Amino acid sequence: MxxxxxxxxxxxxxxxxxxxxxxxxxxxxxAEAVFAALNDAGLAPSDVDGLVTYTxxxxxxxxxxxxxxxxxxxxxSRVHYGGGAACGTVLHAAMAVATGVAETxxxxxxxxERSGRRFGQxxxxxxGEPTSHGLDLSWHLPYGLxxxxxWVAMFARRYMHVYGATSEDFGRVAxxxxxxxxxxxxxxFHGRPITLEEHQxxxxxxxxxxxxxxxxxxxxxxxxxxxxxxxxxxxRRSPALIVAAAQGAGAGQMTMTSYYRDDMTGLPEMxxxxxxxxxxxxxxxxxxxxxxxxxxxxxxxxxxxxxxxxCGRGEARDYxxxxxxxxxxxxxxNPHGGQLGEAYIHGMNGIAEAxxxxxxxxxxxxxxxxxxxxxxxxxxxxxGLVLSAD
Amino acid sequence: MRTLTxxxxxxxxxxxxxxxxxxxxxxxSTALATMDFTSVxxxxxxxxxxxxxxxxxxxxxxxxLVERYVTDWAGPEAIIRGINVKLGVPAYAGDRLAFSGAVxxxxxxxxxxxVRGTVSLGDHAxxxxxxxxx
Amino acid sequence: MTAPAEPTGLHERLTALAERxxxxxxxxxxxxxxxVNAPMIRHWTDAxxxxxxxxxxxxxxxxxxxxxxxxxxxxxxVWTMPGVRRDRxxxxxxxxxxxxxxxxxxxTGVVATNCEQTYHRYLRLGESPxxxxxxxxxxxxxxxxxxxxxxxxxxxxxYVAGEAVAEMLFRVLKFRPRERAREPRGNGAPPAxxxxxxxxxxxxxxxxxxxxxxxxxxxxxxxxxxxDTPARRPYPLRPAVNADTAFFWEGAAQGELRIQKCADCGExxxxxxxxxxxxxxxxxTYLTASGEGEVYSYVVHHNPPVPGLGTPFVVAVVELxxxxxxxxxxVDCAPSRVGIGMPVRLTYRQMDDELxxxxxxxxxx
Numbered sequence: 001m002x003x004x005x006x007x008x009x010x011x012x013x014x015x016x017x018x019x020x021x022x023x024x025x026x027x028x029x030x031a032e033a034v035f036a037a038l039n040d041a042g043l044a045p046s047d048v049d050g051l052v053t054y055t056x057x058x059x060x061x062x063x064x065x066x067x068x069x070x071x072x073x074x075x076x077s078r079v080h081y082g083g084g085a086a087c088g089t090v091l092h093a094a095m096a097v098a099t100g101v102a103e104t105x106x107x108x109x110x111x112x113e114r115s116g117r118r119f120g121q122x123x124x125x126x127x128g129e130p131t132s133h134g135l136d137l138s139w140h141l142p143y144g145l146x147x148x149x150x151w152v153a154m155f156a157r158r159y160m161h162v163y164g165a166t167s168e169d170f171g172r173v174a175x176x177x178x179x180x181x182x183x184x185x186x187x188x189f190h191g192r193p194i195t196l197e198e199h200q201x202x203x204x205x206x207x208x209x210x211x212x213x214x215x216x217x218x219x220x221x222x223x224x225x226x227x228x229x230x231x232x233x234x235x236r237r238s239p240a241l242i243v244a245a246a247q248g249a250g251a252g253q254m255t256m257t258s259y260y261r262d263d264m265t266g267l268p269e270m271x272x273x274x275x276x277x278x279x280x281x282x283x284x285x286x287x288x289x290x291x292x293x294x295x296x297x298x299x300x301x302x303x304x305x306x307x308x309x310x311c312g313r314g315e316a317r318d319y320x321x322x323x324x325x326x327x328x329x330x331x332x333x334n335p336h337g338g339q340l341g342e343a344y345i346h347g348m349n350g351i352a353e354a355x356x357x358x359x360x361x362x363x364x365x366x367x368x369x370x371x372x373x374x375x376x377x378x379x380x381x382x383x384g385l386v387l388s389a390d
Numbered sequence: 391m392r393t394l395t396x397x398x399x400x401x402x403x404x405x406x407x408x409x410x411x412x413x414x415x416x417x418x419s420t421a422l423a424t425m426d427f428t429s430v431x432x433x434x435x436x437x438x439x440x441x442x443x444x445x446x447x448x449x450x451x452x453x454x455l456v457e458r459y460v461t462d463w464a465g466p467e468a469i470i471r472g473i474n475v476k477l478g479v480p481a482y483a484g485d486r487l488a489f490s491g492a493v494x495x496x497x498x499x500x501x502x503x504x505v506r507g508t509v510s511l512g513d514h515a516x517x518x519x520x521x522x523x524x
Numbered sequence: 525m526t527a528p529a530e531p532t533g534l535h536e537r538l539t540a541l542a543e544r545x546x547x548x549x550x551x552x553x554x555x556x557x558x559x560v561n562a563p564m565i566r567h568w569t570d571a572x573x574x575x576x577x578x579x580x581x582x583x584x585x586x587x588x589x590x591x592x593x594x595x596x597x598x599x600x601x602v603w604t605m606p607g608v609r610r611d612r613x614x615x616x617x618x619x620x621x622x623x624x625x626x627x628x629x630x631x632t633g634v635v636a637t638n639c640e641q642t643y644h645r646y647l648r649l650g651e652s653p654x655x656x657x658x659x660x661x662x663x664x665x666x667x668x669x670x671x672x673x674x675x676x677x678x679x680x681x682x683y684v685a686g687e688a689v690a691e692m693l694f695r696v697l698k699f700r701p702r703e704r705a706r707e708p709r710g711n712g713a714p715p716a717x718x719x720x721x722x723x724x725x726x727x728x729x730x731x732x733x734x735x736x737x738x739x740x741x742x743x744x745x746x747x748x749x750x751x752d753t754p755a756r757r758p759y760p761l762r763p764a765v766n767a768d769t770a771f772f773w774e775g776a777a778q779g780e781l782r783i784q785k786c787a788d789c790g791e792x793x794x795x796x797x798x799x800x801x802x803x804x805x806x807x808x809t810y811l812t813a814s815g816e817g818e819v820y821s822y823v824v825h826h827n828p829p830v831p832g833l834g835t836p837f838v839v840a841v842v843e844l845x846x847x848x849x850x851x852x853x854x855v856d857c858a859p860s861r862v863g864i865g866m867p868v869r870l871t872y873r874q875m876d877d878e879l880x881x882x883x884x885x886x887x888x889x
Contacts, residue, residue, distance in 0.1 A: 420571045452639075457597065476637065
């Protein structure tokens with residue numbers, strides 16, 4: 001059987017600036033990020049024969065190809081479930097490369113998520129259609145349960161009840177991310193760390209979530225170049241090998257509202273992803289020098305640490321205590337500041353940070369990084385990666 | 391049972407809740423005690439034939455229970471002067487009628503209590519009761 | 525209020541009749557069949573659970589402010605009820621003709637909306653009140669959630685030897701039952717059932733025992749219908765409905781919380797779906813939930829504002845004793861009082877003319 005593990009790599013990364021108002025179209029942002037990634041890899045648009053993005057991106061693959069000047073495409077794919085698909089783009093690209101469907105695939109995400117369509121705002125229209133998704137939403141939306149923060153808060157409240165976690169425990173995640181962002185010049189919150197007291201004093205969004213439990217809304221774009229490891233070794237940068245990539249959905253899965261499964265304190269879909277990543281890579285949590293955990297909302301960072309095996313069920317509050325996930329802790333999480341601190345580009349900026357850590361070029365570079373775990377959006381069907389140094 | 395004095399009734403004071411389990415016996419016996427022989431208050435089949443899901447409390451009883459709710463709290467000597475009720479959803483047999491209330495106003499020795507009687511479907515009766523104390 | 529262009533001129537005929545009935549003034553009915561008496565009072569206090577001794581205990585009553593046994597004031601209407609064989613009570617009232625004209629023109633639904641009683645004094649044993657009924661108002665046609673209708677108002681005064689001892693205002697909505705919006709039209713589908721046929725008892729002797737519609741939240745319906753404008757703004761947060769979920773929303777509209785049940789293996793499932801996950805059967809039925817539940821998790825939504833709702837509001841995952849969970853708002857309760865494990869009880873809210881949502885209110889232990 002053909003495997004992409006170790007035989008494919010991320011060869012280039014690129015991004016626009018992260019802002020609250022880009023002042024240009026989402027298609028332009030996409031084109032700029034793709035140019036930057038290709039330039040980083042030392043490739044030309046004509047080298048690209050595949051494009052992958054994920055749902056909720058406003059830019060068609062063929063539109064990006066036209067703007068960038070990519071010619072023929074032999075592979076294009078759009079991965080489902082929004083932010084949960086971030087690492088899935090790399091999985092799809094790696095599969096295409098490993099099977100010879102394409103040689104060089106660019107994955108991209110571009111949006112004016114703050115100045116344009118704001119995903120954090122209620123949208124009464126989201127449940128309007130009798131699609132299976134619209135019907136799922138219809139059990140929640142009429143009651144005003146219609147924002148990502150509130151959807152996550154429902155899980156968080158149950159988690160607190162079962163494991164005795166507190167809002168302060170969630171706050172420690174936010175404090176860590178803002179600490180990292182404070183020393184990352186690309187981060188929106190560069191130079192602006194927060195204290196736990198500030199977290200506690202921030203306004204309620206959806207109890208038990210405070211404002212500072214919720215990631216920002218950003219304008220910006222990120223692109224990645226995926227090609228074979230063999231080819232990547234001849235390019236401008238040292239490759240970040242894709243040693244594992246996986247998608248996962250759990251039994252009884254819904255989009256953000258899986259409240260009807262036996263338990264509401266876990267993220268079974270992330271357990272599916274974690275199990276596959278560890279098996280495929282032959283590595284385990286102890287082999288990771290850093291983790292990029294999707295942090296649109298703080299509580300799910302705790303849940304992910306448990307689902308991925310970094311600690312036991314209900315123990316994440318101890319794991320994140322005393323700076324445990326800060327850059328000098330036992331598992332540095334999101335050294336770039338995550339989506340809480342750097343920008344909310346639906347997880348693509350986190351994949352870029354993993355690549356930088358492996359290359360040794362991060363603003364908050366850790367010592368001797370070999371393997372980095374990356375996860376994608378939580379509460380939805382999700383995905384993950386293990387990237388390793390060559 | 392002791393009757394409250396003017397000094398003991400403060401605007402904003404909350405009345406203790408009163409919950410009444412609406413057994414079929416309650417619905418039927420109160421309908422008969424109020425001389426209301428309409429079938430929807432004692433005959434399940436008759437009630438269903440008219441589109442109701444079960445027999446339900448009649449309005450004369452609702453008025454009586456609203457009165458009882460206030461005198462249970464204010465005391466036997468309280469003089470009830472008036473009851474204004476807006477009628478809502480039916481109070482079916484098998485449901486529970488829960489009263490809540492609060493003192494709304496006091497003017498010229500007359501108190502006004504806001505009363506709300508709710509059942510599982512929503513508000514069954516809501517309005518005000520005026521009374522004086524001796 | 526101007527009338528719609530009715531080819532029959534019904535509104536004009538109704539208005540003319542109402543004016544005549546108002547002009548007729550007060551019409552005396554028959555005196556109470558039995559004077560105020562201890563057995564009927566005792567029967568009433570027993571059935572209603574009223575332990576006030578001034579109604580039944582001669583000693584306590586004598587020592588109190590009335591100096592003797594008095595009747596519960598809310599019994600005022602009881603004394604002049606017509607009894608089982610109402611035809612023996614010949615007295616008509618000015619209300620009857622108006623209700624009859626409405627009935628005869630399709631306004632067959634009736635729902636009582638207001639009952640206001642004023643007690644000038646308490647009645648004593650042996651007194652025989654006499655009711656006198658005045659027709660006092662016809663308002664409409666108005667659009668209401670139940671259908672187009674007229675509000676009919678009358679007043680009753682009870683006299684004892686010429687002294688007015690109590691008064692009552694009574695109001696009903698007589699409505700033309702609406703066809704259900706979702707039912708196919710133009711193919712012979714029957715109109716929705718007549719919610720509650722007029723019982724014909726409303727006018728007699730000032731008896732106000734108008735039956736009520738078998739649907740929730742008429743209270744809100746009617747208050748919203750009081751204006752001249754269309755009854756309600758549409759609630760913006762509408763569920764999508766298809767063949768697999770319609771039974772649930774139809775149940776909600778009828779005051780039932782329906783849980784999908786596999787017709788073959790009996791497994792319950794919420795949210796519902798077309799194929800039983802246990803036995804693959806597509807044969808479905810439902811059971812009606814008991815209406816009890818317990819908060820399994822909840823959020824208090826503060827920001828950002830949500831269209832159609834005021835903040836903060838509570839949304840909970842409620843676990844039902846039937847074994848499924850369902851999401852709904854917790855109402856009639858301060859958000860700070862809500863907690864995991866809190867017992868709740870099913871209630872409903874009418875969100876607009878079309879949508880009724882099942883919700884949850886605290887259930888005292």
